[in-house]
Amino acid sequence: MVIWTIAKTTYREAMRKKILQVFLIVALAMIVLALSFTQFGFQRDMTIVKSLGLTIILVSGLIISLTIGITLIPNEVDRRTIYTILSKPVKRYEFVIGKFLGGLLTLSVNIWLMGIVFIVMLAIKAALIGEVSTGPAGFVGDVRPETYKVQIFDPSMLLGILMIYFQFFLLSAVVMCFSVFMTPTVNFFASFAVYLVGSAAPIWASLAADKEKTGLLVRGFYKVIHTIIPNFDYFNISNRLIHPHHEVRSLPLFVSESIAYALVYVCLLLIIASIVFDSREV
Amino acid sequence: MSRSKRLSLVALALVLLVTVGIIQEPLDFLRYDPASKSGLQPANIIDKDKKETSLLFDLSLQFIGAAAIGMREAVASLLWVRADEFFHSGEYEAILPLVRIVTWLDPHQLDVYSTGAWHLDYNFTDSEERSDRRYIPPAIALMREGIRNNPEIYDMYFDLGWMHYLQKIKDYDNAAYWIGEATKRDAKDIMTGKTMSRPGFVRRMYAHACEKSGNLDEAERQWELALAEMEKNLREKRENSFYTEVDVCKKNLGLMCLRKAWRYGDIAAYERGIKVLETLGNPDPRQEQATKAAKAELVKWKAIGKMPRDIDPPVDAKLEIKWKKIKSKVILVEGTANLLPSEYYKNLVSEPYTLWYQENQQLPPERQEKWRTGCKLRILLADYDYDYSKLSDQDRFDWEIDKTQTVLMDEVAIYNGKFSIKLDMSKDPDMYSFSKDKYKLVVWFNPQDAPDHIQDRIGWNGEGLTDAKYLDTKTRPGVKMLRAEFVLKKSDIL
Numbered sequence: 001m002v003i004w005t006i007a008k009t010t011y012r013e014a015m016r017k018k019i020l021q022v023f024l025i026v027a028l029a030m031i032v033l034a035l036s037f038t039q040f041g042f043q044r045d046m047t048i049v050k051s052l053g054l055t056i057i058l059v060s061g062l063i064i065s066l067t068i069g070i071t072l073i074p075n076e077v078d079r080r081t082i083y084t085i086l087s088k089p090v091k092r093y094e095f096v097i098g099k100f101l102g103g104l105l106t107l108s109v110n111i112w113l114m115g116i117v118f119i120v121m122l123a124i125k126a127a128l129i130g131e132v133s134t135g136p137a138g139f140v141g142d143v144r145p146e147t148y149k150v151q152i153f154d155p156s157m158l159l160g161i162l163m164i165y166f167q168f169f170l171l172s173a174v175v176m177c178f179s180v181f182m183t184p185t186v187n188f189f190a191s192f193a194v195y196l197v198g199s200a201a202p203i204w205a206s207l208a209a210d211k212e213k214t215g216l217l218v219r220g221f222y223k224v225i226h227t228i229i230p231n232f233d234y235f236n237i238s239n240r241l242i243h244p245h246h247e248v249r250s251l252p253l254f255v256s257e258s259i260a261y262a263l264v265y266v267c268l269l270l271i272i273a274s275i276v277f278d279s280r281e282v
Numbered sequence: 283m284s285r286s287k288r289l290s291l292v293a294l295a296l297v298l299l300v301t302v303g304i305i306q307e308p309l310d311f312l313r314y315d316p317a318s319k320s321g322l323q324p325a326n327i328i329d330k331d332k333k334e335t336s337l338l339f340d341l342s343l344q345f346i347g348a349a350a351i352g353m354r355e356a357v358a359s360l361l362w363v364r365a366d367e368f369f370h371s372g373e374y375e376a377i378l379p380l381v382r383i384v385t386w387l388d389p390h391q392l393d394v395y396s397t398g399a400w401h402l403d404y405n406f407t408d409s410e411e412r413s414d415r416r417y418i419p420p421a422i423a424l425m426r427e428g429i430r431n432n433p434e435i436y437d438m439y440f441d442l443g444w445m446h447y448l449q450k451i452k453d454y455d456n457a458a459y460w461i462g463e464a465t466k467r468d469a470k471d472i473m474t475g476k477t478m479s480r481p482g483f484v485r486r487m488y489a490h491a492c493e494k495s496g497n498l499d500e501a502e503r504q505w506e507l508a509l510a511e512m513e514k515n516l517r518e519k520r521e522n523s524f525y526t527e528v529d530v531c532k533k534n535l536g537l538m539c540l541r542k543a544w545r546y547g548d549i550a551a552y553e554r555g556i557k558v559l560e561t562l563g564n565p566d567p568r569q570e571q572a573t574k575a576a577k578a579e580l581v582k583w584k585a586i587g588k589m590p591r592d593i594d595p596p597v598d599a600k601l602e603i604k605w606k607k608i609k610s611k612v613i614l615v616e617g618t619a620n621l622l623p624s625e626y627y628k629n630l631v632s633e634p635y636t637l638w639y640q641e642n643q644q645l646p647p648e649r650q651e652k653w654r655t656g657c658k659l660r661i662l663l664a665d666y667d668y669d670y671s672k673l674s675d676q677d678r679f680d681w682e683i684d685k686t687q688t689v690l691m692d693e694v695a696i697y698n699g700k701f702s703i704k705l706d707m708s709k710d711p712d713m714y715s716f717s718k719d720k721y722k723l724v725v726w727f728n729p730q731d732a733p734d735h736i737q738d739r740i741g742w743n744g745e746g747l748t749d750a751k752y753l754d755t756k757t758r759p760g761v762k763m764l765r766a767e768f769v770l771k772k773s774d775i776l
Contacts (some may be wrong), residue, residue, distance in 0.1 A: 045432025046472065047391060048363070051355030058353070151474045205314045226304055226310075234309055240356050243390035245435045254312045261305045268298035271291050278288070 002090050010102020015109070016069050023067075024110055027060035031118050049125065050242045053118045056158050058167075061111050065168040066191055067105055069175030072183040073277070093274035100176045100270060107168055115161035119154070126152045156241040157259040159255065167235035170262045171195055173269040174230060180277040194229060201226060201233035229268045230265050234258040358388035374405055378681040385427065385679075395428030396441050402681065403450050408690075408710040413450075415691050416713075419676035421507050422446060427679050436480050440464035444487055446679040451673060452660075454495035454730055461488040465504075482512055482527050489534065494730055496743045496760060498542060505535035525563055532558050533569075540576060541734070544632040547591040552580050576635040592630045592738060593746025597622060601752045603725050603766050608704065610776050611714060613663065615694070615725065616702035619764075621657040622739060623699070624650070632738055656733040657696040659725055664689040664704060664768065666720040686717040707775075719772050726765040728758070 014020065034052040073096075076082040085095060174194050178187045195203075208216060208222040235258060240251065313668030365380040370537035373625060381398035384391060402421035406414040425442040432438050443460030447453045465488050467614055469478045482619035509531035542548045542761040559565075559573045583589035603617040627639045662670060665688050690713075694703040728746035740746040744762035747753075754765035 006751075048357065048359040051359050055353045055356040109308060136664075146653070151471060151476070154474060156474065202314060205310060209314075227306060231306065231309075236354070238355055239388060239390060242386075245390070245392075245432065245470035245472070250312050254451070257305060257309050261302065261309060264298055264301050264305060268295055268302065271295045271298065275288060275291055275295070 002094050003101065005104060005201045006085075006090070006095060006098025006148045007101035010072065011105040011109075014103065014106040017067075017192050019067060020064065020106070020110070023060055023063055024113070026247050027056055027114050028117055030056045032121060033112060046122075046125075047242055049122070050154075050157065052269065053122070054157075054164065054205060054238045054242075057114045057118060057161060058164050060114060061107065061164055061168040062171070062195065064107055064110050065103075065171045066175060066188055068103045069172050069191070070179055070187040071105055072176065074184050074187075092278045096176070096274050096277050097270060098182065100273075101172065103172055104169060107172060108165065110170065111161065111165050113159070115165075118161070119157050122154055122157060123152045126154070156244055160238050163235040163255065163258070164235055165257055166262045167232050170232065170235075170265055173266040173273075175271040177269040177276075180273050180280065195232055197225070198232040199231045199236070201231045203228075204229075205233065231261070234261060283588070284565045284621055289567060293559065305327060352686040353385045355391075356390060358384045360388070360393075362391070362394060368555065369401070374401065377401060378584075380672070382422070382679065382681070385424075385431075389431035392428065392432060392435075392437050395432075395438060396445070398578050399424045399428075399441075400445060403446060408707070408713050410706060412690060412692055414683075414713055415689040417453065418673050419445075420679055420681050420683065424679040426674075433465065435470050436484055437469075439457075439467065440484050440487070440537040443491065448487075448491055448494070452728070453673075453733055454491060458488065458491040458495045458497065458500075461491050464488070471741075479515075482508065482515070486531065486534070493538060496730060498742065499536070502535065502538060502542075505531060505538060510533060516538070529563050529565075532562050534624055536562075540632070540635065541738065543589065544592045544630065544635075544738065545746075546593070547589045549580075549583055549587075549589055552576075552583065552589070556580055572635045572637070579634050590631055591746075592632055593741040596746045596748040597626060597739040597740055597749060599727070599749040599752070599764055601727070601764050603752075605723055605768060607774060609708070611706070611708040611716070613705045613707075613775065614698075614702070615661060615705065615721070615723070618700050619657070619659070619727070620699060621696050621727070622736060624652055626739055627654070631736065636735075638735070652757075653698050653741075654735060655695070655697065656736050657727065658693045658728050658731065659696065659701055660691070660693045660731070661705070662691050662722070662724040663707075663770075664691075664722060665718045666722050667718075667721070685712065686715055688714050688716055688718070688721070690714060691713050704748070716775060718771060721770040721772070721775060723768040723770055724765065725762050726754070726757075726763055728761065728763045730758075730761060 032051050034049055034056065055245075073082075076085070076099075082095075086092065171194075172189065175187060175191045178190055182190060204222045204226040208219050208226055210219070214222075234254075237251075291531055293531060326691035361380050361384050361635055365384070368374070368376045368380070369522075377398070378401075381394060384394045385398070388394075399421040402417040402424065403616030406417050408414070422442070425438060425446060428438040429442065438461050443457045443462075443464065447457035454708045461484065464484050467480070469480045470476065471478055485504055485508040489501050489508060492498075492501035492504055502654055509528065512524055512527040512531050515521075516528055536557075538557045539551045539558065543555065556573065556577050560568075560577075563567065565573070589656070595620075598620060600620040601617065602619070603615065605613055605615045608614050624642060626641070627633070630636075630639070660725075662668075664670075668687065668689055687706075690705060690707060692703060692705065696703045707716075729740050729747060730742065732740070743760055747762050747764070749764050752764045752766045754763050755761070757763060
C-alpha cells in the first residue's frame with residue numbers, strides 16, 4: 001500500500017514535468033509525420049515508416065527513462081522531502097520500489113501512448129493504400145505483377161513496442177540503482193554508457209567467441225562484460241518485425257526468455273539499490 | 283535494516299546474478315549463434331565461416347553507434363534514400379558502398395539486393411552503352427548473399443534467375459535452376475509475414491527458362507502445372523484476370539507441343555498441342571483458323587503414321603568471319619552467314635499454322651522478306667585467360683573489380699546474310715586497359731538465343747544447323763552452336 005502511494009505520487013509529479021510533455025508531443029508529431037513518407041512504393045515506404053516509427057519510440061523511451069530516473073531520489077534529497085517520508089513508517093526499500101514503480105508507470109503511459117498512435121497511423125496508411133502489387137517492377141510479357149490486399153492491422157508492431165518497453169523497464173532499474181549514490185548528471189552519463197555497452201552486446205559476444213583472433217584473457221574479459229552488463233540488444237528485434245517474411249522458428253521462446261531476463265535483472269538491481277540506499281546516510 | 287536481513291538480501295542478489303547468467307545462455311544461443319537458425323541477428327555479425335566478421339570493424343563509428351542502439355533499420359532505410367539520390371545524380375560508384383552497408387545493417391531489405399545487383403549488371407557502361415561485364419560476378423555474389431539471408435521466400439531466387447542469368451548473361455541452365463528454386467517457395471505478406479500463393483509468373487518463367495535451356499519435357503510439365511494452378515485459382519477466386527492467365531498457359535503449352543511436332547516430327551506432341559489449343563477460352567479468329575488448319579494437318583500425318591521434321595535438311599550456316607584493326611583500340615568484325623534465307627521456310631510442316639511463307643510471297647516483290655531477321659552473333663573480346671563460364675564463382679560481395687582486366691561483350695544482328703560491327707574501345711581506358719599481352723576474340727551463335735521463328739527451322743538446340751568451319755558441339759554439350767575463337771596480340775589491338 002505504501003509502495004503504491006509513493007508510486008502514484010511519483011507518477012503524478014513526473015507527468016507534470018514540462019520537458020516530458022514536450023518530448024511526448026514532439027515524438028507523436030514525428031510519428032505522424034513519418035507516415036507521410038512516400039518515395040519508393042508501398043513495400044519500401046512501409047519498411048522506412050515502420051523502422052522510423054519504432055526508432056522514434058525507442059529514442060523517446062530512452063530520453064524519458066533517463067530524464068525521469070536520474071531525478072527520482074536526488075530530488076527528494078535536495079528538497080529534503082525525503083526526511084518527512086522516512087520519518088513515517090516507510091521502509092527504505094519500500095521507498096526505492098515505490099519510486100521505481102512511479103517512474104515505470106510514467107514510462108509505460110508514454111511508450112504505449114506513442115505505440116497506439118503509431119499502430120493507428122500504420123493502419124490508416126495501409127487502409128489508404130488498399131492493394132499492392134507483388135513481383136519485380138517493370139517486367140514485360142508473361143511476367144506481370146499481381147496485386148493483393150494489404151492487411152491493415154500489423155500485430156507484430158505491438159510486439160516491437162512491448163520489447164522496447166521491456167528494454168526501458170530494464171534501463172529504468174539501472175538508472176534507479178545508480179540514482180541512490182550518484183548525482184543526476186553523473187547518473188545520466190553512466191546510465192547512457194551502460195545502455196550503449198549493453199546494446200553493443202553482439203560485439204562483445206563476437207569477441208568473446210573469437211578463438212582465432214583473441215587470447216583467453218581477452219576473451220574472458222569480453223565474456224565478463226557480456227554477462228555483467230545488462231544486454232539491451234535482446235530487445236532489439238525490430239528487424240524481424242519489419243521484415244516478417246524472415247521466418248524465426250523460436251521467436252515466442254526468445255521473447256518470453258528476454259522478458260524473464262529483464263524481470264530477474266530488475267529484481268537484482270532493485271535489491272542492490274535497496275541495500276545501498278539502506279546503508280546511505282540521509 | 284538488520285545485518286542478517288542485509289546478508290540475506292546480498293545472498294538473494296547473488297542468486298539472481300547467477301540466474302541472469304543461466305537465462306543468458308539459451309538467449310545468447312537464440313540470438314547470436316548461427317546454429318540456432320533463429321535469424322534474430324544479421325548473419326554477418328557472427329559467422330562461423332568468418333567471412334564477414336571483420337566488416338563490423340570496417341564501419342565508421344556513427345554506424346556502429348546507430349546499429350548498436352537498435353536503429354539499424356532506420357539508418358539502413360535512410361542510407362537507401364541517399365543511394366536513390368546518388369542514382370538520380372548519376373553518381374553510380376557512390377551507391378555501391380551504400381549497398382554494402384545497408385545490406386549489412388538490414389539483411390532483409392530485399393529490394394536493396396535486387397536494385398543493387400541490377401545496378402551493377404546494367405548501369406556501368408562504356409561510351410557506346412555496352413555494360414561493364416566485370417561487374418557481373420559481384421552482382422551475382424550480392425544476389426546469392428540476398429538468398430542466404432532470405433532463403434524462405436521466392437523473391438531473391440526468381441530475381442537472380444530471371445534478371446541476371448536469363449536476361450543479362452543468357453545462361454539458361456542457371457536461369458532454369460534458380461527460377462526452379464523459386465517455384466519451391468511461397469510468397470509472404472509484407473505486413474504480417476503470412477504465407478501467400480506465389481505470383482503465377484514465377485512458374486511460367488520457369489517453363490520458359492526450361493524451354494530455353496532445351497529441357498523440353500520439363501518445360502511441358504511446368505506449363506501443365508502452371509495451367510493447373512491458374513485453373514484452380516479461377517475456380518476458387520473467380521477473378522477475371524485468371525481467365526487471361528489460363529489462356530496464356532494454354533497458348534504457351536499448346537504452341538510448345540506443336541513446335542515439338544513440327545521441329546522433331548513428334549505426332550503425339552502434335553495431338554496434345556491441338557487438344558490444348560482447342561480449349562482456349564477466348565481465341566482470336568486468326569488463332570481459331572490456325573488451330574483448325576493444324577488439326578487438318580494432324581489428321582493427314584496420323585494417317586501416314588509419321589511426319590517430316592522442319593529441321594531437315596540442316597541449314598549450312600557458311601559462316602565467314604574477318605576482323606581487322608581500324609585504329610588503336612578500334613576493331614572491325616564483319617562477315618557473312620547463311621542465316622536465314624526465306625526460301626528455307628518453303629513447305630515447312632508449320633506453314634499451315636503460321637502462314638508466314640505464303641503471306642510473304644503474296645507481298646509485292648519490294649516488300650518481300652528475302653531473309654528472316656532475328657539471328658544475332660555474340661562477340662567477346664577479352665583477356666585471353668578470361669573465363670565467361672566462371673561468372674558465378676565470386677564467393678562474397680565485393681564491388682572492387684580488377685581494373686586491369688579487359689572484357690568487352692556485344693552482339694551484332696545478321697541482316698541479309700551479312701554482319702558488321704565496329705568495337706570502339708578507344709574512349710574508355712578505364713574499362714579497356716589492355717594490360718595483358720594476349721587476348722581472345724570469340725564470335726558465336728547460340729541457337730538457344732534465337733527467336734522462335736528461327737528455331738522453327740533449326741530447332742531449340744541447333745539440331746538443324748551445320749557449318750563446315752565453325753560448328754561447335756563441345757562448349758555447350760547437347761547444343762550445336764557456331765563458334766569462332768581468334769587469338770590476338772596486344773599489338774593487334776593497340
